Amino acid sequence: MTQSDRDAPDAPSATDTLTPPVFDRTFQKQFIDLLLWRRDVRRFRTDPIPKEDIDGLIKEACLAPSVGNCQPWRFVKVNDPDRRKAIRDSFERANQQALNDYHGERARLYASLKLQGMDQAPIQLAVFADEETEAGMGLGRKTMPEMLDYSAVAAVQLLWLAARVKGIGVGWVSILEPETVLKTLEVPSHWRLIAYLCIGYPEEDHVVPELVREGWQDRIDPAALTLER
């Protein structure tokens, strides 16, 4: 496969005669390392990320599965400082509200957590799902319409892994008022906010999630989450 094939997921189906890849044990081990060392990053260096790198990540995200191949993901690069500030303010309000739900030691722990890196991350990327897209013609989402949103989530997940492969960190901020984000970014009202991502080079790498390190929530044994029927 040539590099240009790789760069053209919409290449003609002649490419379908290519030999499928086989992933050897070296790749298999590194892939598990990738999953282990992904992380929700909240501490970023401020060095810029080249535009072609971000566009490359978006391109890889668009290789995600989507219901009926509807590709409902929409990406908004948030560059304007005033818009960034409005979204930062939305975080502050939502975070203060959330803090009010906790009491005692738990509230103190919550207040001590760093939950976003919006002040440092050089890139902020909002990801939406277009709830009214005609692409895919509704296939696969009559009984489970939420599949549209799940497809955009899949794209976020691929972007996240693709970033980590390149040493770039991603943090997903969900402590936000979605309506405020939509209005601030002047996107169509039928778009749904899926994710607000901070992206940049991480200050540090960790194999253990921050919320485990800080004592908020431990890992659960996968076997305890699996049933047979």
Added chain:
Amino acid sequence: MTQSDRDAPDAPSATDTLTPPVFDRTFQKQFIDLLLWRRDVRRFRTDPIPKEDIDGLIKEACLAPSVGNCQPWRFVKVNDPDRRKAIRDSFERANQQALNDYHGERARLYASLKLQGMDQAPIQLAVFADEETEAGMGLGRKTMPEMLDYSAVAAVQLLWLAARVKGIGVGWVSILEPETVLKTLEVPSHWRLIAYLCIGYPEEDHVVPELVREGWQDRIDPAALTLER
């Protein structure tokens, strides 16, 4: 990092002092191949998948990000032939309903598509989100409660990639009645069906999605889905 470290995502934070991996250009290229050759598989060989392989995939899925580290994913291996048949019947009903929405040439095309591989796939795995989990203590989902479901979607996405790494195919069936699946599998009513997965060795590999090959929906240029604000 030893193999046993790798197998223990809940290992003590001493492992956090390990050297983070660097992914070289060979891995970077293979990773893009992985994204390009993932596929929603509907044509499976019937050879069994070893239990340790499925359990390994579930373990890798559990390395997904989750809001507040709440790990809401729940996996149900569907083994019982009667339960499988009840879910297969649910697909038939939902698919017939969906077909009724299309007309003319589009209806003929829809009817010709193979949309699931439940009759051949040796493994059927239902994935749910536990809407009432106390893990994570609500962190990160006060203003966006849907983040809980999105976390389970992320786990499905990792399982899918991890399977493809091992040459195992995954097909996500969403043409189902979620209530029927819940009742058939006798899971708690506060679990939400996220995905019903057919898993097995694929009969064939493709770099072009089936719905593109069949003329249902083409790829969209990522640049057309990206805005700046």
